[in-house]
Each structure stands twice: as structure tokens, then as C-alpha cells.
Amino acid sequence: MTKTKILLVDDHAIVRAGLRLLLESQSDLAVVGEAASGREAIRAVKELRPDLVLMDVAMPDLNGLEATRRIKAEHAKVQVLALTMHENEQYFFQMLHAGAAGYVVKGAPPEELIGAIRSVTRGEAYLSPPLTRRLLDEYLDRVKEGQPAVDPLTDREREILRLIAEGLTSKEIAAKLAISPYTVERHRANAMAKLNLHNRAELIRYAIRKGLIDLEA
Template sequence: MADPIRLLLADDHAVVRSGLRLLLEAQPDMVIIGEAENGADAIRRTAELRPDVVLMDIAMPGMNGIEATRRIKADSPRTAVLALTMYEDDQYFFEMLRAGAAGYVPKRAAPDELASAIRAVSRGDVFLYPSLAGRLVQDYLLRRDVEEHEPPADDLTPREQEVLTLIAQGLSNGEIGEQLVISAKTVDRHRENIMRKVNLHNRVDLVKYALRKGLIDLEE
């Protein structure tokens, strides 16, 4: 018989952890080896216990589940993180996936769906709740359509790429000018040229464009 799946429960509500323990300990192939009540505690307990799967809530006091997931995956890459949360909006969904979560299940899911998700991520697969998986496909198709029709970064001069990168990093025109040893007025002229060439009209869209083209990454 295969070893049971070793689980760590990370949720700031004791009643939720108790309910999960009752539910999952009834599964013959699962065992609860620890609990955590916040993100920092989840990181510490994961380092101590090396669970196969961490069931991670998102909204917890102190460090949230997104940052905890990012750190757990950096320190314990073999541990799978499964988001189990009440949040079903796109922001949290995509942030958890970018942080390294292998699955995302809403707390309204049926018990057998949660058990299936745990088994899937424990063997290295990805599990996305059906309604959320559809959003991932839609996001991919939208990104693909945008990328197919937008100008490549190579259309920008090297100086414009430098300016765009610094804009995307949140620097003001004055700060960019100081870093590149040019005037703020010259920076503004470069920004206008960039927007015209890539057909974008505000800073948020420029940041997204810089991300898609690899000029900056999410860790910066």
C-alpha cells in the first residue's frame, strides 16, 4: 500500500481547520501532520514537517497565503500548495497560480472534489475548479490575441526600451531622467513616442506590455 498523502492545513479559523481534519482524516490515503494559522506559521511548519500538500487559505492575518505560497515553493519545491479559499475572483486566482500553487479550490466545493484535488496535486498534476479553469483558458486566449496584434518590443529604440522598463518599474519622469542622465522633458517625449508606437495610452497598459515582452518580471 502506498504511503498516505501528508497534509498541512493553513487557515486562520480554527473551526475550518477542525472541519477539514474531520473530513480528510476519513480518507484512507490522507493524514494530517500539522496545522498553521497564518502564512508565516505555514512557512515554518512546512520547513519542519515537509508535507506533500499544503492546503492554503489566502486571507490570513500578517502574511497572506499568496506570499506564503511563494516562499514555500522557493524553500520546499517538492511540496504542492493547493489554494482552498472563499475567494473566486480573478485577482486572487491568478496571483496564487503565479506564486506557485498547483491548484485552486473554492470552499464551496464538494468534499469529494477537494479530495480529488489533493490527490491530483500530490502526484504532480494541476487541479483547477471547473469554473476557474474556464477563466484561465479565456485569459490565455485574450493574451494570445493581444500579443498577435501588438507591435513587438523591437519596434522601440534601445533608449525607448530603457525608458519603458523604468516607467513599468514605477519611476517618475524626473527619476528616470536622473538615472539616464537626460531631462524630464526628454523622458516625456520618449514616453509619447512609445505610446504612439505600441498604441497604448496609459501607464497601466505600458506595464502590462512590458511584462508581456519580458522587459520586466513580476518579482521586480
């Protein structure tokens, strides 16, 4: 079995030790290294080539937000999953824009963290339930205030954006919907232009706010 190689990044040694014990109890996960700061994380990614970085957000000597930006800029295929004490949605959106694929709060049960790692490794997005609830409440408040519940997309455009946000490629979407990859790209471009979205991070943020993807699946 090919194991998912994980780099642990947290400025507290006791947290890293606990995470290592938890993750290495799983047959499909392997901790290949540790880092105590964002700068150490950047160096470790270059040396160890992990599949996933479990990244704390608030750290000295370069925080997790900036470290994630730099790691994703140089190693696009490396997935970053934020693990932090902060439940404020502002931190989540900042990490998402930096390139993180998911966000787990440190109060989460162990099985949630393991599930989040596996989801992100599959190319899916993940958001802890407390933040999911908060975003849903915000969405419902906007609806109650009379703001449009959906953006002016066609059903097909919305469907394609949902599948992209779930991590599918244009080729995979084309096969799933029985259309050509060119048609997928055309719908994607039209939808992103309508919504003024410029990259996958913005697309995922839109999908979360509109409830197009199930982050707890």
C-alpha cells in the same frame, strides 16, 4: 499504504477542524499539522515536512500568497494547493506565479477537494470548475474579437508544453513520444523562447489559457 502528509493552513479554527475530519476519513491522506497564518505555515513546513500544504489565501500575519512564495523557495518539492473563498481569476494567477499547483474554491463539494489533492500530489495542476469556465469564456471572447487562437508553435512544441504542464519529466515525455530527452529539451526551449515564458508557473498559465490541459480530469 503510504499516506500523503498534509498541512492545513487557515486562520479559522472551525474550518481547519472540518477539513481535518474530511481528509482523515480518506485512507490515503493524513493531516500532520495545522497553521493559522502564513508565518506559522512556514515554520510548520520546516518542522513537519508535509507532502502538500492546503493553503488559505487571505490571512493575517502574512497571507497565503507570500507564504507560498517562501515555502516553494525553500521546499521546492512541497506541493501547495490553494483553498479560498475568492473566485477571482486574479487571485488564481497570483497563487500560480507564487508556486501553487492548484486552486480550489471553498464552495466546492468535498469530493472535488479530495480529488484536487490527489491530482496535485501526482504532479498535476488543478483548477476549480467555476474558474475553468471563466477562463474558457475569456479565451472564446478573444477568438471572437479576431485575436489569434493559438501561439506560433509547431504541433510537437505544443504537445511537449502540454505534457510538461501536466507534470511529466523530460525523460517521461521522451519515452511517451519515442524521442530523446535532448529533443524534448530542445523543443521546450524553442517553445518557451517563442512565448517569452521563463518558468513552469508561466508555462502552466499559458497551457490553461490555451486549453492544452484538462484541469477537471
